[in-house]
Amino acid sequence: MPKIVLISGTDRPDSKPLHLARLAKKKYQALGVETEILSLADYPYHAIIGGKYDSETPEIQSFNQKLLQADGLVFFVPEYNGSFPGALKFALDHLPYPPVELVHKPIAYVGEGSGAFGGQRAVEQLQMMFNYLNAFNYPERVFIQRINSNFDEEKGITDAFTAKLFDEQCTGFAAFVKQQHATK
Numbered sequence: 456m457p458k459i460v461l462i463s464g465t466d467r468p469d470s471k472p473l474h475l476a477r478l479a480k481k482k483y484q485a486l487g488v489e490t491e492i493l494s495l496a497d498y499p500y501h502a503i504i505g506g507k508y509d510s511e512t513p514e515i516q517s518f519n520q521k522l523l524q525a526d527g528l529v530f531f532v533p534e535y536n537g538s539f540p541g542a543l544k545f546a547l548d549h550l551p552y553p554p555v556e557l558v559h560k561p562i563a564y565v566g567e568g569s570g571a572f573g574g575q576r577a578v579e580q581l582q583m584m585f586n587y588l589n590a591f592n593y594p595e596r597v598f599i600q601r602i603n604s605n606f607d608e609e610k611g612i613t614d615a616f617t618a619k620l621f622d623e624q625c626t627g628f629a630a631f632v633k634q635q636h637a638t639k
């Protein structure tokens with residue numbers, strides 16, 4: 456069975472991206488895809504402070520291996536200062552370089568922000584980085600605008616059109632990852 460890793464892209468505890476990743480996990484489960492959430496709120500930053508690139512500590516290796524070995528990745532990305540969080544770039548910069556396992560890796564994106572653009576800038580800047588690494592950027596992206604009024608932890612995404620796009624991304628990305636996995 457293919458495995459999709461859902462990455463909550465901020466180290467802020469109990470963040471909206473983490474709640475969105477949990478919502479997606481339920482949807483992927485219903486679609487018969489195994490998932491695991493990697494939250495940057497649990498990332499062992501203490502192990503990389505001080506320029507410890509290529510860190511071989513088990514906790515960093517565990518995070519990196521889960522990310523690199525997944526059949527597909529979904530990033531849940533908040534917009535911080537017109538970009539994606541530095542905490543996310545910091546963690547990604549501590550993958551082994553060059554991260555050859557990311558070549559052709561299917562990656563989907565869900566952006567969100569408190570403003571009107573729904574994390575579009577954050578997602579597009581992150582996509583630019585994964586373009587450079589020759590990953591496969593799944594084209595159907597989701598942007599959740601005004602997250603504080605369009606998302607509720609109990610009800611999920613309350614804007615009907617955005618909720619439909621979210622569901623469609625889950626269905627389409629699950630099918631794409633399954634298809635890729637079958638050809639391995």
Ligand SMILES: Cc1cc2nc3c(=O)[nH]c(=O)nc-3n(C[C@H](O)[C@H](O)[C@H](O)COP(=O)(O)O)c2cc1C
Nearest residue numbers: 465467470471472533534535536537567568569570
């Ligand atoms: C440091 C920081 C910078 C932010 N910058 C932006 C921004 O540029 N545009 C935007 O729409 N929202 C911005 N926000 C709001 C967040 O996108 C939004 O509150 C957040 O993603 C909601 O999820 P959270 O639970 O991670 O806070 C910022 C929030 C923080 C903490």
